[in-house]
Structure formats: structure tokens, C-alpha cells
Amino acid sequence: MREELASQTIKTIDTALKSGQVASMPELVRIIRALSKDEGSVSIHELADLINQDSTILTRVIAAANTFGYNPTNIEISTVTDAIHTVGFNRVRMLAMSLMLLDHAGRTNSSYEQRQMASISLTSGIVAQVMAEHAGVMNPETAFVCASLRNFGRLLLGTFMVHEFREALAAAEAGEGDAAFQRVFGLTPYALGYELLKSAHLPKPILNAVRQFEPPPGPDFPWSERILHQLATFSLTFSEMALDGDLPDSVFSQRQQDLIKKAGRDFPFLLERAPNILKEAEQKLGLLSAAAGSAAIGSVGRERLRHRSRATPISGKPELPDPVPPSYLPPGDAHAAPGINSPRGPGGAPLDSRDGPPAIRRRTAIEQALEALENAPHPTANPLPNALNAVWKTLRPQDLFFCGLDSSGRAFRILVGQGPLADRLGERTLFRRSERNAFFLCHERLINLSVQDIEDDRVFRHLPDWLKGADAPRSFLALPVHHQRLLQGILFVGWSTTRDSPFGNDELAPIQALFEVVAQHTNQRQSNRFRAVA
Known part of the structure; x- marks a missing residue:
């Protein structure tokens, strides 16, 4: 019975996608599927063609690629191919996915659930990107793709099966958990996302990051894939809490500490840097929104992240200062990293x-x-x-x-x-x-x-x-x-x-x-x- 219900859910969403019930949603799914593939599976020309098919995203990708945050060398970019060569394949891929999710997060004619799920997907991807930059052991763009796609099933349910999705969400929050989604849809949102993305022949590490494992991956699981799965799982849970407007700050702070303690074995830097990770994610959302010429994420995402990052510090530690971009640290600044951020003149002398x-x-x-x-x-x-x-x-x-x-x-x-x-x-x-x-x-x-x-x-x-x-x-x-x-x-x-x-x-x-x-x-x-x- 559950298998039949699951098959019906997948068929319903597949039919809705093909019929174009929601404007540009098929394009979002198509571009996510295509752009989530390994770089070796999508050529530069294919990536450019995919982005060129959507004039809105095309314009925004080129505009963003010309900003300092994405193009610090200030090379003029007029085409997607220029952007790929200058900014990089993976960063343009991530930028295109970000802009698509940003667009869906701000559509006032869409259901609240669709906007909320798009916001969570985008925020989750950005949080994972920032964490990967702090960890220094994985590709930030890959981390973004894995974390943003982990919410893929719920994004589709919140778009095409809104009433059933609301019912399942309410029951899950009342204590049923995943059993609520299995009762209503025949499968969990994670399983739905996995099944839909598996047919696109995505790389195994990305599929495993989307998949729900019971029990969680252990020591025998490939380390690189396990760490991506853990990162995607943490980022999604973290983002859900941060964007939950009904969650009081005191409850958020306690749940955040519990979540960080649980993830501490894989990401030991979290306890100290969690406030800064939220701030950096909020800044990246602002950079993305400004580059796209849109305030779409607005109060749904950026303002809540900013509020959470300024709430009670973790474990009573003093809040860390706003992160200073390394390139702008003045000579002799106490936070400058020795040998790299302290500019040197001829002979190694500090620049005046x-x-x-x-x-x-x-x-x-x-x-x-x-x-x-x-x-x-x-x-x-x-x-x-x-x-x-x-x-x-x-x-x-x-x-x-x-x-x-x-x-x-x-x-x-x-x-x-x-x-x-x-x-x-x-x-x-x-x-x-x-x-x-x-x-x-x-x-x-x-x-x-x-x-x-x-x-x-x-x-x-x-x-x-x-x-x-x-x-x-x-x-x-x-x-x-x-x-x-x-x-x-x-x-x-x-x-x-x-x-x-x-x-x-x-x-x-x-x-x-x-x-x-x-x-x-x-x-x-x-x-x-x-x-x-x-």
C-alpha cells in the first residue's frame, strides 16, 4: 500500500512538472538536475546553453559575475562563457542555482510553503558553503550543491501538493515525524528527492548527500562522502531552525548548541565559529541579492539570519566580531594572517x-x-x-x-x-x-x-x-x-x-x-x- 502511494506521489509531481502548472518550476528542476552533475558530465557550452535558455537568470548571472564579490580581477564579462572562464565553472553553476532558488523564494504569487522551502534550500546551501570554507577540506561549491538539494523533495511537495504537504508538516510537528510524510505521501521528502535526482544520474557523492540513511553513515563509509552527507544534514537542520519565525531565541540558542555538540566530531570549529558562520551566510545572501538586483530573500531569509546571528552567543561566549574580508585588512591589523594578509613590499618589508x-x-x-x-x-x-x-x-x-x-x-x-x-x-x-x-x-x-x-x-x-x-x-x-x-x-x-x-x-x-x-x-x-x- 505504501509503495503504491509513493508511486502515485512521484507520478503526480512528474505530471505537474511536465504540464508546467507552476511557471518556471520545470526550468528550476531541469537546471538543478543538469547543473548538479559532475563538471565532467556538463561541458562549458552545455552549461552556457542551459543558463542562456532563461533570460532572467542569464541577465542576473552576468550581472552578478561582474560584481567584485564574484569577479575581484574586474574583468569585463558579457556572456555566460566569459563568466565561466573568469569566475569558474563551479561558481557559475552555484550562482545559477542560487539565483533560481532566490527567484522562487520571492514570488508573491506562489504558495508560502514553496517560498519557504526555496528559502531554506538556498540558505542551507550557503551555510554549507561557508562551513566548507572554514573547514578547508572540501570544495565549497560542491558543499552548496549537496546541501541545497537535500531539501529538494520538500520544495517539490510545497509547490505541487501544497494541501497534503501542510497536513504532513502539521502532523510531523505534532510528534509523528517522518511517519507523517510516509502516511500522506508513501515516502519521506528525502526519499522523494533521492528518487527524482537518481534518474538524472547525478554523481554518487551528491546522491548520498541527499539520501536519508538509517543508521547514519559509519566509519566504513567513504570519508569524503560521509563528511558531505553530515555537512548537508547539519546545514539543512541549522537553516530550518534559523528561518523558523515561530522559534523563540532562547529555544533556538539551546537547539543550536545541541546540534553543534552532536556535529562537533566532524566539525570541531563550530562551537567557536557558529555566530560568524551565520553572519557570513547572511552577508553572502546580501551579496547575492544585491548582485541579482533583487531583495527576494528579504524578510524570509536574510533578516532572520541577521537576527539569529545577533541573538544570545553560544555557551555564553562573547559574540565574535563581524568577519573582515582578508583583502581589506589594513597593514599591521591584529587580525591579519601572518605572511599572507600582511602586505609586503620589496625585500619583505611591510607596505606603508x-x-x-x-x-x-x-x-x-x-x-x-x-x-x-x-x-x-x-x-x-x-x-x-x-x-x-x-x-x-x-x-x-x-x-x-x-x-x-x-x-x-x-x-x-x-x-x-x-x-x-x-x-x-x-x-x-x-x-x-x-x-x-x-x-x-x-x-x-x-x-x-x-x-x-x-x-x-x-x-x-x-x-x-x-x-x-x-x-x-x-x-x-x-x-x-x-x-x-x-x-x-x-x-x-x-x-x-x-x-x-x-x-x-x-x-x-x-x-x-x-x-x-x-x-x-x-x-x-x-x-x-x-x-x-x-
């Missing part, structure tokens, strides 16, 4: 404030290198040395090197670089493709690796031995260099001091943009050489 804004000073070399590569009429013969030199001048690291695969194609070694660590390592093997250390996420999953302190036990035990010596850096970045998911190597940047805050997108975006063009030039040069031989 009259030398100009440190963010502009720090990015100048990278901007120049990026502009030169983008304006080159033909693929540059060897763009890597100039790109590395630009990073060296900009970030003033202790160590900087680019490592690639050796002739066997199984092990990575340094191809070019400088610094005491690079000198000591020489041409020795750094790690192999088969090794499940921290760099595995870099070269196999194409995920940025950002480490604030290598002495942190959560990180230290996953590092190779060559990163544990006396001359090893205390903080580092490892960025995969690839074009259309074809890996060319890993950029390693290390500093002699620990870092106080995670690396922000405003810091990473210019470096990623530069090396994406480096990879593109290299691919084109190799392709031209191959065609010449053929």
Missing part, C-alpha cells in the same frame, strides 16, 4: 599605508600575468614560469612549486619551484596517485586543499612525511591546475607561519583564474602540436 590599498597591491602581479595570457594571440610557449613568478611576488610565500606526474604517470614530483622545501626535495617523489593522503583530494577530486596549521592533528596525520620536517611550512595551499577537468599538476604555496582564518574566495579566485588560463594554453599548445604531427 600610503602605498595604496593592500588588496590592489597584492593582486597586481597576478592581474598583469592573467591579462597578458588572456590577450596573447596564440597559446604561450611556456606560461608556467611567469604565472609562478606572479604568485611569488603577490603572496610572498616561503615555498612555491608546481608538481606534476613523472614519466610513469603514477607519481608526482616538483617540475619547477623555489624555496627551502623545494630545494630539499629536489626531484624526489612527493606522493603517488594510489596514496590516500591529503593530496588525494587535490589530484583525484580536483578539490582545493587549504591548511591553516599543519600541526592540527586532523590534518597532520594525513600529510606525507616530507611535509613534517623542520623546514616545512606551517600553513599552505595546494590547488589542482586543470582545464575542463584534465589535470596538469598541483600548485603548492607554503608560508612559515600559521594562518588565523580560512582562505577566502577573494584570495583564491585570482590564482585559480590565472592557472586555469595557464592550463588552457598548455592544452591548446599540446593539441596544436599533436595535430601538426598527425
Whole structure:
């Protein structure tokens, strides 16, 4: 009986989607399904075509991509393809999904439940993105996709089966829990979302993040997939509480503490940073709304997040100050991260404030290198040395090197670089493709690796031995260099001091943009050489 009811629910929603009962809802489902796929499954042209089909989202994506928050290098963007090349595939994908959800959250002619579920989906995705940036061990854009899609089933129920959804929600809140949805629909919203998205052949990690496991994934579950599932679960529950206008602040504070305590094993930074995570999520909502030229999220989301972030601090600790974007920290600021956020002039001396804004000073070399590569009429013969030199001048690291695969194609070694660590390592093997250390996420999953302190036990035990010596850096970045998911190597940047805050997108975006063009030039040069031989 329950199976028949579940089949009927799925059929009802599928029929409603195909008939277009709710304007643009089919487009939202279509774009979510398509854009949730792995980057290797959707080409740049396919992504551009998907966004181009919706003129409203197209306009907003291009407008947002031209703002400083998404395009710190200030490169003019006039097409979706320009946005993908400048801002990055994953960020444009996330931006498109965000804008679609933002649009549905603000539609006054839609049901309250649809607007509320869209708001929760968007907020959940943004909270997960901020947490991933703080954790530094997963891709923030992937975290956004997983967390926003975890509410996918309820978004559809709140759109196409409103009266039944209200009945199930009321019964669930009265104490029935998931049993209420199984009684009314034959399956839970999680199961509905999973079944609908499974037919789109999404990557397994995303499907597992949407899926409801009983019992929850244990130690035998792949770590990277388990942590995404836990992050998506936490972000959705956290966002539901934060956006619940009927939940008193005192109750929210207590439930928040209980939730954070439960998630502490996977995300130990939460107890200290939860207030800032809410504030940063609220700021990202504001940035998104401003970039889209819309206040759609309005009182449903942003105002409630702002209120919650300023309510009673967790465990009676003093509320943390508003996060200061690293690029705008003045010279000598107490919160500046040593070696990165404290701008340096020639010889490593601190820049005087009259030398100009440190963010502009720090990015100048990278901007120049990026502009030169983008304006080159033909693929540059060897763009890597100039790109590395630009990073060296900009970030003033202790160590900087680019490592690639050796002739066997199984092990990575340094191809070019400088610094005491690079000198000591020489041409020795750094790690192999088969090794499940921290760099595995870099070269196999194409995920940025950002480490604030290598002495942190959560990180230290996953590092190779060559990163544990006396001359090893205390903080580092490892960025995969690839074009259309074809890996060319890993950029390693290390500093002699620990870092106080995670690396922000405003810091990473210019470096990623530069090396994406480096990879593109290299691919084109190799392709031209191959065609010449053929």
C-alpha cells in the first residue's frame, strides 16, 4: 500500500512538472538536475546553453559575475562563457542555482510553503558553503550543491501538493515525524528527492548527500562522502531552525548548541565559529541579492539570519566580531594572517599605508600575468614560469612549486619551484596517485586543499612525511591546475607561519583564474602540436 502511494506521489509531481502548472518550476528542476552533475558530465557550452535558455537568470548571472564579490580581477564579462572562464565553472553553476532558488523564494504569487522551502534550500546551501570554507577540506561549491538539494523533495511537495504537504508538516510537528510524510505521501521528502535526482544520474557523492540513511553513515563509509552527507544534514537542520519565525531565541540558542555538540566530531570549529558562520551566510545572501538586483530573500531569509546571528552567543561566549574580508585588512591589523594578509613590499618589508590599498597591491602581479595570457594571440610557449613568478611576488610565500606526474604517470614530483622545501626535495617523489593522503583530494577530486596549521592533528596525520620536517611550512595551499577537468599538476604555496582564518574566495579566485588560463594554453599548445604531427 505504501509503495503504491509513493508511486502515485512521484507520478503526480512528474505530471505537474511536465504540464508546467507552476511557471518556471520545470526550468528550476531541469537546471538543478543538469547543473548538479559532475563538471565532467556538463561541458562549458552545455552549461552556457542551459543558463542562456532563461533570460532572467542569464541577465542576473552576468550581472552578478561582474560584481567584485564574484569577479575581484574586474574583468569585463558579457556572456555566460566569459563568466565561466573568469569566475569558474563551479561558481557559475552555484550562482545559477542560487539565483533560481532566490527567484522562487520571492514570488508573491506562489504558495508560502514553496517560498519557504526555496528559502531554506538556498540558505542551507550557503551555510554549507561557508562551513566548507572554514573547514578547508572540501570544495565549497560542491558543499552548496549537496546541501541545497537535500531539501529538494520538500520544495517539490510545497509547490505541487501544497494541501497534503501542510497536513504532513502539521502532523510531523505534532510528534509523528517522518511517519507523517510516509502516511500522506508513501515516502519521506528525502526519499522523494533521492528518487527524482537518481534518474538524472547525478554523481554518487551528491546522491548520498541527499539520501536519508538509517543508521547514519559509519566509519566504513567513504570519508569524503560521509563528511558531505553530515555537512548537508547539519546545514539543512541549522537553516530550518534559523528561518523558523515561530522559534523563540532562547529555544533556538539551546537547539543550536545541541546540534553543534552532536556535529562537533566532524566539525570541531563550530562551537567557536557558529555566530560568524551565520553572519557570513547572511552577508553572502546580501551579496547575492544585491548582485541579482533583487531583495527576494528579504524578510524570509536574510533578516532572520541577521537576527539569529545577533541573538544570545553560544555557551555564553562573547559574540565574535563581524568577519573582515582578508583583502581589506589594513597593514599591521591584529587580525591579519601572518605572511599572507600582511602586505609586503620589496625585500619583505611591510607596505606603508600610503602605498595604496593592500588588496590592489597584492593582486597586481597576478592581474598583469592573467591579462597578458588572456590577450596573447596564440597559446604561450611556456606560461608556467611567469604565472609562478606572479604568485611569488603577490603572496610572498616561503615555498612555491608546481608538481606534476613523472614519466610513469603514477607519481608526482616538483617540475619547477623555489624555496627551502623545494630545494630539499629536489626531484624526489612527493606522493603517488594510489596514496590516500591529503593530496588525494587535490589530484583525484580536483578539490582545493587549504591548511591553516599543519600541526592540527586532523590534518597532520594525513600529510606525507616530507611535509613534517623542520623546514616545512606551517600553513599552505595546494590547488589542482586543470582545464575542463584534465589535470596538469598541483600548485603548492607554503608560508612559515600559521594562518588565523580560512582562505577566502577573494584570495583564491585570482590564482585559480590565472592557472586555469595557464592550463588552457598548455592544452591548446599540446593539441596544436599533436595535430601538426598527425
